[in-house]
Amino acid sequence: MAVTALYDYQYPAADTQDKFHGNQLLFVGWDDHFLFVAPLAFSVSPNTKFSDLVEKNLTFAYGRHADWAKVDFSKAVWLKSGQPFQPDFNKTLAEQGIKHKDALRLQTPGLNGNGTCF
């Protein structure tokens, strides 16, 4: 449905990638860890290697949780737009098709804040 308006209603989107100075928005949520109440928003270069994303950005945010050090990334499950996704740690975001405003969801079975999901 289009907006009901008195005129041709067309305005630009506020958050297109060209406005992020070469970066892209990337959302990452870590299931069962509500110490982080919502998924996080990162502004990162599309040339960021996935391993750097995990070791730098995600570790900065999630490293304050005791479970983070226990995550076995060989067994971790990732979802992108709700679908299973197998990231390649040696490739950049752009190289593996992780686009502007994609939402990644990290699931680490067995780790859930000792049963509190916190």
Place this chain on the structure above:
Amino acid sequence: MSTVFIAFQTNEDTRPIVESILADNPHAVLDEQPAMVKINAEGSLVIKRESIEERIGRDFDLQELQVNLITLSGYLDEDDDQLTLAWKN
């Protein structure tokens, strides 16, 4: 049947109004909360000018209710003599 309600600030202006409403609506239930008095009633509630005038000993304009009113629920109909609140279903 649904409940209608009306709530007023708790003060000396509203005390005789609340008394009148409770007298005129035997099915109404009083609910006193901090600084607020709420009257709940099944179906409908009527506020009569004459009943209030009897208690305060002077003429009363029902629109004076505006000053101390907090909230209400139900369809309202107001004329010179009474204000009614009701659900029509």
Place this chain on the structure above:
Amino acid sequence: MDMKANKKKLGLKEKYAHMTRGLDWETTYQPKDKVFPQATFEGIKVHDWDKWEDPFRLTMDAYWKYQAEKERKLYAVLDAFAQNNGHLGITDARYLSAVKLFLTGISPLEYMAHRGFAAAGRNFPGVGPRVACLMQSIDEVRHAQTQIHALSNYNKFYEGFHAGASHQIERLWYLSVPKSFFDDAFSAGPFEWMIAIGFSFEYVLTNLLFVPFMSGAAYNGDMATVTFGFSAQSDEARHMTLGLECIKFMLEQDPDNLPIVQKWIDKWAWRGIRVLSLVSTMMDYMLPKRVMSWKEAWEIYFEQNGGALFNDLAKYGIKVPDCIAQCTVDKEHQSHQLWLTLCTHSHAMGLHTWLPDAEEMDWLSAKYPNTFDKYYRPRFDELRERADKGERFFANTLPMLCQVCQIPMLFTEPDDPTKICYRESEFQGEKYHTCSDGCKHIFDDEPEKYIQAWLPVYQLYQGNCWPEGTDPTAEGFNPVAKYLEWCHIDAKDTGDYEGSSDQANFAAWRGAATQNT
């Protein structure tokens, strides 16, 4: 009060007829649709504007008389408050967080409502609604003014009261939630505005905001807020009546109006519910002395009262909005999920938060037997444990936001409170994320509108939220600190109540008020 009723005057019905009808004229040198350009484009068909009647039958002369009386009462109390150190009468300075949220989040909305009703009054071709909208517009600006005025008494003593309406409403991340709600309504046509604000907000939801809030203020000794609150609320009863009259009018004018009205009710019920979710934290967590739980208030004012309303509207073919099922789930979780969010983000807020103590958690367990101990008590215990070690937890990375309600994506799946609810849409090749089926549905219906959303987190990442002259490439640049500076937030306004200057000052001044040393 001494206002003599004079029987010789016109009766109420006659007076209303004289003062709200026949005031208009037919246009001569411009066609009517040029004079009222917004009257028809939304698709609402009106055949007889005179069928619109204000059930209170309030006319302008009576309006001025009673509003003046309300103002006299209000300002007498405010003088007494200022003259008698009224600010020391509150239960605890923690309570002021609720007042700060009100002043920064709600008072600017009153001003926006003032503008919106002025515009609606201008745009309706019927005289009845124009008079009613005029009165409501004046009411709303009175509310903004009296709220800012009443709370300025706290600004003399406490942090966080200084810039809500002037700078923060357009900048601060959690205030974009209420602001965007009103922007959404104001940028619609006049009929949708009436459903959004007149009906959904004023009729269905305002009781949840004002009634328990003001009763809570009274319970916590806040004379200033109770007084402006009830003074404003006395106008709300009239606004609610207008909202209800308006929906009835649209539905009775033409059967073609039903699907349009239904769509707006569905949209604005959910928009309103999301906005008011912030109030849930106030009732369950911010009031040192609690009146009732959010869940109880929800059941009385939304489920029972809203239920009665929808039973009644059923005769027009109006259905209860689909989102109600979700609300029945949410009422058990909402306040806890939101307070945990505020607690872990108040380093970037203009008010203080705190972790509930043992007694407060027992109250929450009793009020929320199905959810509090199972899901939320362990989380507060963990935060308490960290705080006791001197590591009070505040998030160090900004959250993802819902494209529609603009609240961080903190809400959970309807069938699983341990899983975040992710919803995604695509429009013109760009992804958009929403927090719920309700918000996704609203986005998908009018994507052109919501793609423009000013989402604070993403604006910050774009570099639009710093004071003029800021160099983001400078050594040691701290984006969040610069953002707070831009929002006119001082470090003293933020963080935990424990250790705050509000806490220290309140204790010292109250001590001074009861002792001679």
